[in-house]
Amino acid sequence: MAVSSRRLQKELTEIKTAGTPCGITLLKADDFQTWFLSLEVLGESQYKGEVFALMFRFDPQYPISAPAVQFVVDDKYKAPLHPHVYSNGHICASILGGEWSPVLSVIAVCITLQSMLASCKEKKRPPDNDRYVAHAPDNPKKTRFVYHESDSAAAP
Amino acid sequence: MSFTYVGSINDNLICCICRATFIDPCTTRTCSHTFCRECITTALSVSPTCPVDRSPLTVEDLILADPVVRNLVNELLVECPNKAAGCRDTPQRQLLDAHLRGSCEYMKAEDTTEDVGSNVVSKETLEAHLDEGVNAVFFISHNILNIINQQPSAESSAVRCSLCQERVPRSSLSSHIPACQDTVVSCTHASNGCSWEGRRSDLSGTHIPSCPYESIKGFFAIHEQKVSSLKAENDVLKHKVEQLEGLVRVLTRESGILKEALGPWYRAGSSGSVPSSSFQSYNDQILRPNAGYATSTTPANARYPDQASPFDVEYPDQMDSLASYFPRLEEDEQYASPQTSTDYQLDRRIQPPVLYLPRSLHPQSAYHVPHSGPSSSHQPQPPSHPSLLPLPTATITTSTSTSTPTLAPGPPPSAITPTSPIAPLNLSGNLFGALTSLHNSLTTLSSSVDSLARQHEVHIATEAMRNTEELRSLRTVLHGLRMQVHSIMMDRNAQMAGRPGGEGQASGPEINDPRDGPWIPPFPIPRFPHSSVSPGPVTKL
Numbered sequence: 001m002a003v004s005s006r007r008l009q010k011e012l013t014e015i016k017t018a019g020t021p022c023g024i025t026l027l028k029a030d031d032f033q034t035w036f037l038s039l040e041v042l043g044e045s046q047y048k049g050e051v052f053a054l055m056f057r058f059d060p061q062y063p064i065s066a067p068a069v070q071f072v073v074d075d076k077y078k079a080p081l082h083p084h085v086y087s088n089g090h091i092c093a094s095i096l097g098g099e100w101s102p103v104l105s106v107i108a109v110c111i112t113l114q115s116m117l118a119s120c121k122e123k124k125r126p127p128d129n130d131r132y133v134a135h136a137p138d139n140p141k142k143t144r145f146v147y148h149e150s151d152s153a154a155a156p
Numbered sequence: 157m158s159f160t161y162v163g164s165i166n167d168n169l170i171c172c173i174c175r176a177t178f179i180d181p182c183t184t185r186t187c188s189h190t191f192c193r194e195c196i197t198t199a200l201s202v203s204p205t206c207p208v209d210r211s212p213l214t215v216e217d218l219i220l221a222d223p224v225v226r227n228l229v230n231e232l233l234v235e236c237p238n239k240a241a242g243c244r245d246t247p248q249r250q251l252l253d254a255h256l257r258g259s260c261e262y263m264k265a266e267d268t269t270e271d272v273g274s275n276v277v278s279k280e281t282l283e284a285h286l287d288e289g290v291n292a293v294f295f296i297s298h299n300i301l302n303i304i305n306q307q308p309s310a311e312s313s314a315v316r317c318s319l320c321q322e323r324v325p326r327s328s329l330s331s332h333i334p335a336c337q338d339t340v341v342s343c344t345h346a347s348n349g350c351s352w353e354g355r356r357s358d359l360s361g362t363h364i365p366s367c368p369y370e371s372i373k374g375f376f377a378i379h380e381q382k383v384s385s386l387k388a389e390n391d392v393l394k395h396k397v398e399q400l401e402g403l404v405r406v407l408t409r410e411s412g413i414l415k416e417a418l419g420p421w422y423r424a425g426s427s428g429s430v431p432s433s434s435f436q437s438y439n440d441q442i443l444r445p446n447a448g449y450a451t452s453t454t455p456a457n458a459r460y461p462d463q464a465s466p467f468d469v470e471y472p473d474q475m476d477s478l479a480s481y482f483p484r485l486e487e488d489e490q491y492a493s494p495q496t497s498t499d500y501q502l503d504r505r506i507q508p509p510v511l512y513l514p515r516s517l518h519p520q521s522a523y524h525v526p527h528s529g530p531s532s533s534h535q536p537q538p539p540s541h542p543s544l545l546p547l548p549t550a551t552i553t554t555s556t557s558t559s560t561p562t563l564a565p566g567p568p569p570s571a572i573t574p575t576s577p578i579a580p581l582n583l584s585g586n587l588f589g590a591l592t593s594l595h596n597s598l599t600t601l602s603s604s605v606d607s608l609a610r611q612h613e614v615h616i617a618t619e620a621m622r623n624t625e626e627l628r629s630l631r632t633v634l635h636g637l638r639m640q641v642h643s644i645m646m647d648r649n650a651q652m653a654g655r656p657g658g659e660g661q662a663s664g665p666e667i668n669d670p671r672d673g674p675w676i677p678p679f680p681i682p683r684f685p686h687s688s689v690s691p692g693p694v695t696k697l
Contacts (some may be wrong), residue, residue, distance in 0.1 A: 003174065003198075006158070006174065006176065007174055007175055008173040010174075010176065014175075043202065061202075063174075064173075064198050064199055064202050099210070101205075101207040101208070101210065101272060102172070102173040102195070102199050103172045103173065103208050104209045109689045134283065153226075
């Protein structure tokens with residue numbers, strides 16, 4: 001078994017036994033390549049009542065390498081309107097890039113994204129949204145995001 | 157390798173990278189976090205930071221985890237991998253290997269050798285053990301072959317000890333061997349150097365009384381004690397040294413980062429006296445009294461190097477580069493000589509009073525007010541430094557308007573511009589000095605911007621006033637012209653009225669009958685009374 005499979009198996013067992021935090025549910029985890037989780041921001045926030053879906057893609061180096069995480073954009077789900085979320089679902093978050101640590105997990109990423117949405121003051125798209133979405137790669141890990149405190153920009 | 161643990165594991169024994177129980181745990185020297193050796197090595201190969209707190213970390217900073225942790229992990233109970241075959245044992249993790257080699261009844265047969273019968277339990281590993289040649293085990297080497305005969309489930313069939321030919325039950329064979337009198341042993345003082353070997357029975361009987369090492373065994377004991385205490389001390393010191401080395405590594409790394417961050421301001425070693433001195437010197441420059449302006453810059457330079465000599469070499473350079481930005485000699489004379497000051501005063505009277513800004517506030521700024529006419533020779537020529545603002549070149553033109561003597565002279569708005577020489581960023585000083593100089597430049601810049609804004613306002617106000625005046629005068633002129641025209645027309649009209657048929661019908665309809673209401677002068681052609689030319693059609697206003 002590859003390292004990633006063992007670790008993902010452990011995470012899956014933990015989810016099955018200990019459950020997920022409030023607002024996060026496991027939608028689909030049939031293999032160790034792609035998982036789907038749903039995300040909802042609880043309490044008073046800009047996104048009250050909205051449900052989003054996250055897609056996690058793992059490579060054999062997980063957890064040493066970060067998973068590819070993006071919001072699902074299809075008939076049922078939309079990408080949230082957030083200065084760090086592009087309209088194709090790609091996310092500009094430091095923990096998914098340079099600040100990833102093997103200590104983090106799928107649940108930890110979900111919680112971080114939940115708090116990122118909850119702390120949003122203004123619902124808007126990133127300033128370079130259209131330019132990025134037009135040339136974006138399929139895998140967000142291929143994008144070299146530039147992380148700012150208040151805004152985000154992508155340098156593909 | 158993965159184990160199936162019995163019972164629940166304490167969370168503190170779980171590696172946060174693989175989320176499994178520690179395998180060969182090691183702890184970071186710098187931040188005391190524990191991981192499996194393989195996990196942290198792989199993580200460090202990707203990013204040289206601790207996964208928990210992102211502090212800088214390298215493979216050299218990993219040390220063996222605390223023995224307590226190791227023991228806790230090693231003593232965890234695991235299920236035997238042969239559980240499927242039926243083995244229900246749950247040995248400690250550290251003993252699993254031995255269990256599989258020795259006591260697991262459900263191991264599949266690996267190999268058979270010639271002189272033993274059936275099931276062999278990893279004879280190769282046992283023989284490998286033997287090949288390590290431990291002296292203490294040497295004497296049972298022959299008997300091991302007997303043990304190999306032992307069936308896993310065999311209990312108490314008797315075997316013959318190969319040396320003393322005694323029949324011994326198999327189960328107690330292992331306890332017999334250490335006591336067998338015929339086994340070949342070495343002297344008890346072999347560790348101290350005695351090389352005798354012989355049967356155990358001979359050891360106590362014949363060798364010991366004659367062994368030279370026997371008589372000085374007291375010395376050996378004392379010596380051994382000293383050596384062991386020294387060894388312990390040595391170990392402790394080694395450990396400390398390793399810790400300190402690690403700390404030094406981390407510190408050098410950090411100081412390297414700091415060096416890079418400081419850039420040109422990094423100064424190694426004795427920079428204690430320099431910062432204060434350069435700051436003080438800079439202050440001196442700023443607060444140099446205005447009287448100093450009158451003196452040439454050369455004595456100024458000569459003055460400071462005297463002070464500078466005890467300090468750093470770059471000190472005079474700093475002084476020179478800054479001193480050269482002060483106004484030159486010819487400009488200084490401008491302000492020192494009385495006639496220029498009078499002109500200055502004169503012009504100020506003409507101009508709105510707002511222009512005056514006390515020079516004591518801006519010792520570095522030179523206000524070059526354009527002088528009219530004869531004193532234009534004092535027009536300052538700017539030193540050719542790119543950082544200076546452009547000096548005014550226009551002169552005041554005496555007013556051209558005649559109607560309003562109070563009209564302010566109309567210089568182009570750009571003529572009166574305060575100049576504040578901004579010193580360039582001096583990187584040869586220290587960081588504090590550079591920041592202070594930047595701050596001061598900012599102050600002067602902001603004050604000059606303020607005065608610029610004020611003067612701009614003044615310009616706009618004067619411009620507006622001038623325009624109003626001009627407009628007024630133009631209106632008056634226009635009014636006068638209109639009155640002229642009016643009077644002319646009145647005359648003409650009167651004349652027309654005096655000779656009603658004389659001039660001809662052509663002019664008749666063109667002139668309003670005076671009997672019609674208020675008479676409005678026809679527009680635009682003024683008619684001269686002596687002209688006999690009939691005017692064209694005139695549109696009435």
